[in-house]
Amino acid sequence: MGLCFSPEQAESFSEIEGLIESSQTIAICAHTSPDGDALGSTLGLRQVILSKWPDKCVVGLLADDDQVPRIYSYLPGAGQLVHASDFDESVDLFVSVDVSVASRLNEGEKVMRRARRTAIIDHHPCDDPEADAYFIRPDAAAVGVLVCEFALQLGVEVTADIARCLYCAVATDTGRFQYQNADPESFQVASLLVDAGASPSELSLNVYQNFSLSYLHLESLVMGRITTFADGKISYSYATSADLERTGASLDECDGLVDVVRSVASSEVALFLKEVPGNKVRGNLRSKTDKDVSQVARSLGGGGHKAAAGFTVEGDIDQALASALPQLVALFSDARKQEGNDSE
Template sequence: MGEITEDRWAAATGALRTAVAAGDPILLVCHVNPDGDALGSMLAVGQALRKLGATKVQATYPGPSALPEPFLVLPGLDLLVDSPEAPVLMVTLDAAAESRLGAYASLLGEVPTIVLDHHASYTGFGDIPLVDSGAAATAVVAAELISRLGVPLDLQIAECLYIGVITDTGSFKYALTTPEVHRLAADLLETGLDPGEISSRVFDTRPFGAVKLYGEVLSRAVLEPENRLVWSAASLADLERHGQAPYVLEGLIDGIRCAAEADVACLLKQVGPAEWSVSMRSRGGVDLSRVAVALGGGGHRAAAGFTGYGTPAEIMDRIRIALGE
C-alpha cells in the first residue's frame, strides 16, 4: 500500500503473530471520542486477532466510555475494557498524534507499538508505523493488515471495516475515495452486508430533538464572504435544551459546508466550560491539515480538526489567523 514498505508490513505481522503465539496481552487503542473509522478499524483488527488465536486481546480508548448510539450494535464490542491488562504489544488506530491517545500515550516507548493511521499530520510516534496518507480511511490500512495476517473476512469483521470506510469517505463522496476503496467495499459487501441498513443506522437515524438542534445551529451559521468562510457553534446548553448526546452533532458540518460562497467550513462543538472540539472542512483549495497542526490538531487537506480553548469568537480569530499564514 502507498507509503507503507514491505519491511514494515513484515515487522508488524511478525510482531502480532509472535504475541498471539505466546499468549501475550495485546492492547488496541484508538483516539479519544472515537468515530466510525477509529472504532470500526480497532474492532475489526481485534476480531481478526481472535480468529488468529489471540486469547488476550483487549481494546480501549481514552476519555468517557459512552459510545455514539449508532455504534452500540457493532460486532466485537465485548473487546472493549475500561481498565486493560498491562500489554506486551500495543496497536494504535486512527490517532495521528500522541495527544489523541490520552493517558495511553504513556505506554509509548515502554511497550512496542504498531501504528495504523492515514492522516497526513501523523507525528511519527510508535515503533512500526503502518501509515498511508493516501488511504481514504484507517479501515483501508486495517483491512490490508488483516489480509496479510491471513485472516479471511467474515460478516462481523466486514461490518466494522465498512463502517470505517463509509464514515471517513462520507459514503464515498470525499476526494480520497479511490478505486482501491471501491474494490475494498465490494469485497466487504461480498460477505453479505446490508449497506442500506448500515448507512441508515449510521447517517440517517437521529432523535427528533437532534433535528430541532440541527435547525437551531444552522440558523446561527455565519458567512464571512471576505474570508470565504462559514461557521457555527453548538454549545453544551444547546445539547441540554434539546435533550441530546454529543454524538448527534457528527455530520452536522455537512449541512454547513454546502454553502456555495465558502471554501472553508467550521463547526465548534463545546465539550467543557471553555473547551471546544473544532471540525473543519474545505473544498480542497485550502490545506486544513496545516491549519489544524498549527492549532494543535491534525487531519487531512480537506478535513481536519483540533481542540480549541476560550470562546467561539476567540477560537475563530485563531482560525482566521492560521488560514492567513
C-alpha cells in the same frame, strides 16, 4: 488503482505481524473522540488478530471515558470495548489505529507507555512516529482500507463481522464516498467488504438515518446560525453547551453537523464549533477544494488531513472563532498572492 500491495506496505505489515506473533497480550486503541473509522478499525483489527491467532488476548480500548456513540453501537464487538482509564494491565503490544500522536490517545497513552512494544496503523501524516513498527499511508482513504489489506496479507478470511466494522470505517471517512478521498481503492475495498457480508443499508440506517428528535432540533439551531466569510468561501456555525442542554442533544451526536455547514453553496471551507466540558471548544474543519485545513488545525493543537481536520482549544466560541477564522481567511489570501506571482 485498486488494492495496494506495494513492497513498502508489505514490509511494514510484516514487521507489525512479527510484533503480534511474538506478543500474547495486545491492546488496540484509537484517538480521542473516536469516529467511525477509529471505532470500525479498532473493532475490525481486533477480530482480524483473533482470527489469525485465536489463543492471544486482545482488548479494544476507548481513549475517553465516554460510551461508544449510539450510532456506532451496532458494530460487532462494540459492547466489549474497555475504557483505557479502567485498564490497569501492562500489555506486550499496544497498537494505535487512526492516530500517530501519543497525546491524542488521551487515557490510552498511559497504557501505551506501559506496553513492552508499540505499533501504529494510520493514515494521518506524521513526521516522527513513536513506535517499534508502523505503517502510515496518508493517501489511504481510511484506516479501514489498511486494516482490510493487512487482513488479506495475513491470509485471514474477512468474515461478515469484520466486514461490517471495516465498511463503517471506510464509508464514514469518505463521507459515504462523497469526499475527495473516495478513490478507486476505497471502492474496491468496499466492494470486497460488501461481498463478505457488510450491508450499506445497515450502516445508513444506523449512522445516517438514526437521529434523535433532540439532535434535529439542535441541527435547526446550527443551520440558522450559518454565516459566511471571504465572499462566501468560508462557512461556519456553532453549538453552545446551553444549546445542548436546551435541546437534550448529546455531544456524540454533533459530529455530523460540520457536513450541514459544509453543504452551503459556494463555500470551499467549513468550520463547526461546539462547546465541550472543561471550558473548551472543539472545532471540525472541512475543505471542498485544494485548501489545506489541516495546517490550521495543527496550529491550534489539533491535526487531520488536508480536507478534514479538527482541534480543541481552551475558551469559549468567540475565542475559538478569533483564533480560527483569520487563519481560514489567510488560506484564500495566500492563494491570491500565489496567483499574482504566477501571472508576473
